[in-house]
Amino acid sequence: MSSYVEEIIEQVIKQNPAEPEFHQAVREVLESIKVVVDANEEKFRRDGLLERLVNPERQIKFRVPWVDDKGNVQVNTGYRVQFNSAIGPYKGGLRLHPSVNLGIIKFLGFEQIFKNSLTGLPIGGGKGGSDFDPKGKSDREVMAFCQAFMTELCKYIGADTDVPAGDIGTGAREIGYMFGQYKKIRGLFEGVLTGKGLSYGGSLARTEATGYGLLYLTEELLKTHGQDMAGKTVVVSGAGNVAIYAIQKAQQLGAKVVTCSDSTGWVYDPDGIDVAALKQIKEVDRARLTEYKKFRPNSEYHEGRGVWQIKCDIALPCATQNELDIEDAKQLVANGAIAVCEGANMPTTEAATKYLQDNNVWFVPGKAANAGGVATSALEMSQNSERLSWTFDEVDAKLKNIMVNLFHNIDDAAKKYGFDGNYVVGANIAGFEKVLDAMNAQGIV
Ligand code: NDP
Numbered sequence: 001m002s003s004y005v006e007e008i009i010e011q012v013i014k015q016n017p018a019e020p021e022f023h024q025a026v027r028e029v030l031e032s033i034k035v036v037v038d039a040n041e042e043k044f045r046r047d048g049l050l051e052r053l054v055n056p057e058r059q060i061k062f063r064v065p066w067v068d069d070k071g072n073v074q075v076n077t078g079y080r081v082q083f084n085s086a087i088g089p090y091k092g093g094l095r096l097h098p099s100v101n102l103g104i105i106k107f108l109g110f111e112q113i114f115k116n117s118l119t120g121l122p123i124g125g126g127k128g129g130s131d132f133d134p135k136g137k138s139d140r141e142v143m144a145f146c147q148a149f150m151t152e153l154c155k156y157i158g159a160d161t162d163v164p165a166g167d168i169g170t171g172a173r174e175i176g177y178m179f180g181q182y183k184k185i186r187g188l189f190e191g192v193l194t195g196k197g198l199s200y201g202g203s204l205a206r207t208e209a210t211g212y213g214l215l216y217l218t219e220e221l222l223k224t225h226g227q228d229m230a231g232k233t234v235v236v237s238g239a240g241n242v243a244i245y246a247i248q249k250a251q252q253l254g255a256k257v258v259t260c261s262d263s264t265g266w267v268y269d270p271d272g273i274d275v276a277a278l279k280q281i282k283e284v285d286r287a288r289l290t291e292y293k294k295f296r297p298n299s300e301y302h303e304g305r306g307v308w309q310i311k312c313d314i315a316l317p318c319a320t321q322n323e324l325d326i327e328d329a330k331q332l333v334a335n336g337a338i339a340v341c342e343g344a345n346m347p348t349t350e351a352a353t354k355y356l357q358d359n360n361v362w363f364v365p366g367k368a369a370n371a372g373g374v375a376t377s378a379l380e381m382s383q384n385s386e387r388l389s390w391t392f393d394e395v396d397a398k399l400k401n402i403m404v405n406l407f408h409n410i411d412d413a414a415k416k417y418g419f420d421g422n423y424v425v426g427a428n429i430a431g432f433e434k435v436l437d438a439m440n441a442q443g444i445v
């Protein structure tokens with residue numbers, strides 16, 4: 001007889017065809033927790049535990065009609081997958097990118113369950129978004145889309161039920177427009193979104209949190225192995241929210257970051273990436289990385305992808321899923337990399353992950369390494385609930401504490417189950433245990 005885990009993986013593939021990223025995420029989690037499932041197989045089967053884990057509590061798909069600057073109607077598709085509320089209200093970002101489909105949102109929502117559990121804070125897992133492409137749109141068009149999107153989404157969310165936030169393509173501007181529309185329709189000024197502007201309930205340090213948190217965890221990983229960030233060469237992919245603040249914190253810790261990338265090309269700057277220039281190009285001008293050379297004549301710009309071929313000690317993929325493949329992993333190992341920590345969600349393919357682990361590269365999956373963003377979102381929710389704002393230093397200190405504890409929790413879980421140094425297994429088991437406990441306590445719901 002095949003194992004419960006294998007049966008459920010097969011079932012997920014059969015019942016959710018054409019959702020390869022969701023299959024990938026489920027496979028990684030279920031294979032990691034197999035040791036726990038096998039030890040409790042009879043009870044878990046009777047309770048339909050894994051079936052309940054892999055089926056979202058609710059998935060919402062809706063039409064988003066809006067008017068462009070030429071007066072034409074555009075129609076996008078909106079999604080919100082409310083995956084698991086065992087440990088708290090659904091929490092997770094909204095992705096705006098043309099590649100968005102139900103399978104992508106489900107993979108992200110599924111990952112979010114375990115990530116949110118790892119933060120130690122009371123937040124369940126959810127994710128949403130749309131196939132809307134903010135690139136090349138005017139501010140008015142972005143506002144029209146965000147208002148139309150929220151006009152429907154507002155029926156399903158709330159400060160104590162489901163609290164969306166940013167992700168790819170959704171930053172401070174989009175959150176502002178969505179918050180305004182929620183308030184207008186529902187008549188509630190409440191913490192229904194996180195990543196809000198500071199003037200209307202946002203938290204200091206939320207903007208920096210994912211990138212900073214990634215580095216706090218990476219620093220702790222290195223420390224545990226008797227090493228230090230100072231003097232390390234780091235390659236980063238992406239040039240968005242996560243990448244920018246990962247680069248900034250890595251530099252503050254004394255490392256040299258020599259690359260970044262966007263959806264069309266990548267930059268190699270042997271003198272270290274100029275964060276102020278990057279912020280100007282991406283956060284202010286919303287331009288392409290081709291502009292970077294104007295700020296730093298000594299740098300190189302290349303079309304396409306290529307950051308992983310640059311020699312480094314540490315690689316931090318911070319752009320998107322499956323951006324680091326087996327060939328990239330081989331190159332990183334050949335170049336002597338010691339650690340890969342995922343700033344993005346699932347940026348490393350399954351084959352690449354295995355190759356890195358087999359070649360003794362410390363590998364920390366996104367659900368652990370990038371949890372600082374959602375953790376700080378939960379801190380924003382706390383501040384909204386008590387109608388107070390904490391200082392930057394207070395939030396940053398809490399974030400650092402969360403990431404250091406998180407690293408030791410996944411490290412300990414891996415050791416406890418005989419997978420010393422396997423942070424994928426450690427993260428999945430540690431994240432799963434709390435969700436399991438809460439699901440068991442709450443009965444069949
Ligand atoms: P942004 O939209 O701010 O930045 C994304 C960056 O990645 C941009 O530089 C973008 O290029 C590039 N990129 C996006 N899609 C692709 C693609 N298909 N191919 C190549 N490059 C691409 O998003 P974030 O920085 O917020 O998110 C990055 C990753 O981190 C995502 O995986 C997200 O899910 C994850 N994450 C985000 C958190 C957050 O708090 N924001 C928290 C935890 C995880 P371009 O500049 O050309 O658009």
Ligand code: 2IT
Pocket residue numbers: 091092093094115163164165166167168194345370371373374375377
């Ligand atoms: O992937 C993620 O964790 C996020 N995009 C952040 C989610 C959040 O609710 O802050």
